[in-house]
Amino acid sequence: MYQFNYHRPKTLDEAVKALAGADDPKLLAGGQTLIPTLKQRLAMPSDLVDIGSLTDLRYIKAEGDALTIGAGTKHADVAASADVMTHNPALARLADNIGDPAVRHMGTLGGSIANNDPAADYPGACLGLDAKIHTTKRLIEADEFFTGMFETALEDDEIIKEVTFPHPEKAAYMKFANPASRYAMVGVFVSKGPWGIRVAVTGAGQDGVFRASEMEAALEKNWSPDAVANVKISPDGLNTDMHGSAEYRAHLITVMAKRAVEAAG
């Protein structure tokens, strides 16, 4: 790991100031992606601003027809929350399948979506559930938030505060995990709710998470596994790597979408 200056702000305001006062800072939340990245010397931030100890960013509120989850909430807390299980069991299950138990004790919702790893799970949930991302500056719709591989709409000195997930009528997430890393080779989040129908695909796209509009259209007409089973996804723009070709991932999207609709009921 390269050297860096370490800051442990006591408030979100202090964190914003620390970001503004540094050359090339990085926010540290749970660190389950950032620390491994630093260890491999794949990043060299001048400063780390550790917001992991800001416990007032850790909460889950069920209010009205939505869940609002603080950005610092750990995956394990989302997975174990009775409120999440009641209103959005697909989200609880998704959180329960990120990484492994030790990772889930550290990793946070805000950290996951700010990093926007193309194989991360939470971006699929945000896009698939029409989530609203509240930051220190504004509200960003999930559709506007994820702008490319490891890229988001966040500005340099902007911090995610909380994410609102409207309750779905039906939802499910199916992931085909890489057998070694457990990251999604393909993950498909399907939902039906006040926003209509959404199918969000993670793990497959070169630009990160995306919506499969042809599948959404098919499900609009007929909400059933068979409706997506016949939708072929083009391999254009999908990842090819040592784990699988773009064609293989395209095929997996259809398979996972079918299973997700089945699971959503």
Added chain:
Amino acid sequence: MSVVAMTVNGKSVSADVEPRTLLVTYIRDTLGLTGTHIGCDTSQCGACVVHVDGKAVKSCTMLAAQAEGAEVTTVEGLAQDGELHPVQKAFREHHGLQCGYCTPGMIMTAVDLIRRKPDLDEETVREQLEGNICRCTGYHNIVKAILAASNEMR
């Protein structure tokens, strides 16, 4: 350098370390508690699992500074008054180890697992060991030991 203080196995400790010092390095090199192992360096193997404020975490994937003020338990902190923890006993009884390298992490993960899920079955144990790798592939007896300890502690 900056001073990082925490409680490790019930003892207050404090040391002046570089910000980039990992918790596992702090535990092993600064405190000399070498029961916690470093296996993979890529956050996958779980040999370095310790408890921070009662939760199992990978100490190679956390800065010592992030544990400032926390209560840390390592494998050395499990035995009480010379008596092995039930999970340690079960690993001995059921031969839950071959070379022993992954054992500290396996045991710390198991203690956390039994605390979170008192009613364990084999499938759950195997699923929950996802973040702990045994290069000897000796999972069978590890799973047996965890199930036995979970029964014992019920």
